[in-house]
Amino acid sequence: AAATAPPATAKPPAAGAAAPPAATPPKDEAKEAKEKERKLADLLNKLAVGKQRLRKARLSVEQHDEEHKSTLTRLNAELALAKKRLDDFEQNTMQSRIDRGTLGLQWAEDSIKEQEEELSQLEITYKADEIAKVTKEIVLERARRRLERSRRDVVLQKKDFNTLKTETLPREKEELKLAVENKERELAAAQRGVILARIDRRMEIMNAEQEVTK
Numbered sequence: 001a002a003a004t005a006p007p008a009t010a011k012p013p014a015a016g017a018a019a020p021p022a023a024t025p026p027k028d029e030a031k032e033a034k035e036k037e038r039k040l041a042d043l044l045n046k047l048a049v050g051k052q053r054l055r056k057a058r059l060s061v062e063q064h065d066e067e068h069k070s071t072l073t074r075l076n077a078e079l080a081l082a083k084k085r086l087d088d089f090e091q092n093t094m095q096s097r098i099d100r101g102t103l104g105l106q107w108a109e110d111s112i113k114e115q116e117e118e119l120s121q122l123e124i125t126y127k128a129d130e131i132a133k134v135t136k137e138i139v140l141e142r143a144r145r146r147l148e149r150s151r152r153d154v155v156l157q158k159k160d161f162n163t164l165k166t167e168t169l170p171r172e173k174e175e176l177k178l179a180v181e182n183k184e185r186e187l188a189a190a191q192r193g194v195i196l197a198r199i200d201r202r203m204e205i206m207n208a209e210q211e212v213t214k
Contacts, residue, residue: 002021046211061201068194074192079183086176094169101161108154115147 122143126136 050208053211057204057208064197064201068197071190075187079187082180082183086180089173089176097169100166101164105157105161108157112150112154115150119147137183206207
């Protein structure tokens with residue numbers, strides 16, 4: 001009888017050869033569906049938040065525009081008022097105060113002249129008249145004192161009037177000019193601020209729009 005061949009035996013894997021991959025277990029379909037739902041809900045939530053941010057950014061632009069409009073309106077009104085005050089001072093107040101000062105000095109100088117004439121007349125009258133010496137001295141001394149006070153008052157009025165023309169009025173004029181310049185600078189700064197704020201708000205809107213459209 002013919003001899004039976006021995007059964008073939010599997011050869012062991014060669015040294016260093018990679019082991020065959022292990023079989024992966026089947027995925028849990030319910031778990032996968034739940035994960036998809038979670039991701040979808042997360043995306044919807046992000047979209048809703050993005051829309052709210054976009055709405056907030058647009059409302060912020062409107063609010064800032066109203067605030068800036070109010071600020072610019074106020075500053076323009078204040079600048080116009082400052083200019084009017086300066087114009088009134090230059091056209092009316094300044095000259096009026098100089099005229100009043102001139103008139104006041106004229107009144108004072110005329111009063112001195114009248115008192116001098118009165119004193120002179122009294123001296124002539126009392127010299128020619130036979131009157132009590134004491135009474136005469138009292139009347140004349142009273143007239144002299146009044147005249148002296150008037151002269152001193154005129155000196156002070158002249159000093160005050162000179163100060164008014166050379167210092168007070170020029171200083172007040174410069175203060176009014178400075179007020180106008182300050183308002184002009186404040187208005188210019190506010191206008192620049194409006195431009196910068198609009199750029200910032202516009203960038204916020206663009207970022208919010210980008211978040212929504214991602």
